[in-house]
Amino acid sequence: MVGTGVGTKHAKMYQTLPDLYEVTAVCEIDEHRRNEFVEQIGVSYQTNRLEDLFSQDLDLIDICTPSALHFSQATAALQAGFHVVLEKPVARSLSEMDELERVEQQSGKHLFPIFQYRFGHGIQKLHHLISKGLVGSPSIATAETHWLRGEAYYSRGMWRSTWDGAAGGSFATHAIHIHDLLCQVLGDPISVFAQASNCVNGYETEDLGVVLMNFGNGAMASSSVTLGSTEQMSRLRFCFASLTAEGGRDPYNPGHEPWTFSHDDPDQQTRINNELVDFSPRPERFSGQFVRIHEALAGKGQTPVTLEDARRSIELLTAAYWSVKTGEIVQLPLSSDHPFYSGWIEMMKQEFVRDKV
Known part of the structure; x- marks a missing residue:
């Protein structure tokens, strides 16, 4: 587990499936939260650096950190040879989504986006x-x-x-x-x-x-x-x-x-x-998705949520923010030369005046 906010919920759901999963390690930069997680979940290994997990005997790394870290951490874990479960939003641009797809294919591992609903x-x-x-x-x-x-x-x-x-x-x-x-x-x-x-x-x-x-x-x-x-x-x-x-x-x-x-x-x-x-x-929410992920890895079922599904959600976000910015009706799909293909963040920062009411 990487991140112990919603990551703690993930870990507890894995523990309801003891025949399928064992949670053995945690990465969390906040020492207090990391210690709380170890006490609740009972893992044998803890660290504050993602790279330390790469030397552990793990099959899958579940990333539940702030959104800004998702792309870089998922990329690193895939390239290190691990399957990845990744909380939403998977990425912050269509260009990041396309790069994740390339890295996943090159790594021979799987990235499983979370959409438990x-x-x-x-x-x-x-x-x-x-x-x-x-x-x-x-x-x-x-x-x-x-x-x-x-x-x-x-x-x-x-x-x-x-x-x-x-x-x-x-x-x-x-x-x-x-x-x-x-x-x-x-x-x-x-x-x-x-x-x-x-x-x-x-x-x-x-x-x-x-x-x-x-x-x-x-x-x-x-x-x-x-x-x-x-x-x-x-x-x-x-x-x-x-x-x-x-x-x-x-x-x-x-x-x-x-x-x-x-x-x-x-x-x-x-x-x-x-x-x-x-x-x-069949089982629902997190445990339902985790059961299906295990089936996919065992060759007994289809990938429950694909990178294509996650890309669609990011394309919808990209279009929505462009529409907010410009007032336009946005036609899909978006091409790689769209102004927001590489991200909307910088152009959206000044869209709303920070004026607490």
Whole structure:
């Protein structure tokens, strides 16, 4: 484990799968947090330098550090001969994504991006109904990421409030999960329009915004994001030709049940209900992704989240920030000569005035 913030959650989930994983080493620059991790998880090796892990007998390195470190640390671990699990956002530009893909291929190892919400039981049911041909073509979807983040959140790591540290705000750090779920169901967006501001907390990065997306299958989606909702919730709603699917309101698990799948025709509703009676969902969230990663490494399953999936999320971020900056509707895919191909951070730093309210 590299990083002990959300990394501690990762480690605890690995420990629920003792037949598949053993957590044996930790890298953390903060001595107090490192000692806490050792006490909680019980690892035999600890260090404050990533390179020290490369001499250990490890199969996989899980990186959960601040966003600014993801690219360099993942690159180093792959080149040192380790499989890598990497928290979101995987990179801070499309150029970094393309370089990670090159390094992964050259290393012969695998990089597994984290998108644990994909494996919620509710979203699993939706994908099951899609596979059975019971949903029809999609028309429109809505996503809401309405969370509350104030001084307590930012004081635990002021990098979270800066472009340099976090590569963005509510789009890059919070809504990135629900946007991944939208694209997992609807496919690749072909155009993006976005607006954003920092009027909730007044730090450098956006904490309020909307994103409108068009997809190649004709579907449209809207996403509203705020870090100033006193009642926290996340929710997805998809309208298909043959059913409407709506998720629950759990802010940190929008793919989890309860989900509803409804149709106005009683016979069609019965078919939907009957199809779900015998459906047995697989493990969800982090443990669900880790089970699937082990299967992929053992040659018993497909890679649960690919670098291509992660690149799509970074391309969506790139397009959204360019739209915020210019007011344009952005057509996708983006080419390597796009002004934000190598990153949006420097050009976005002055977009919002730092004026705490």
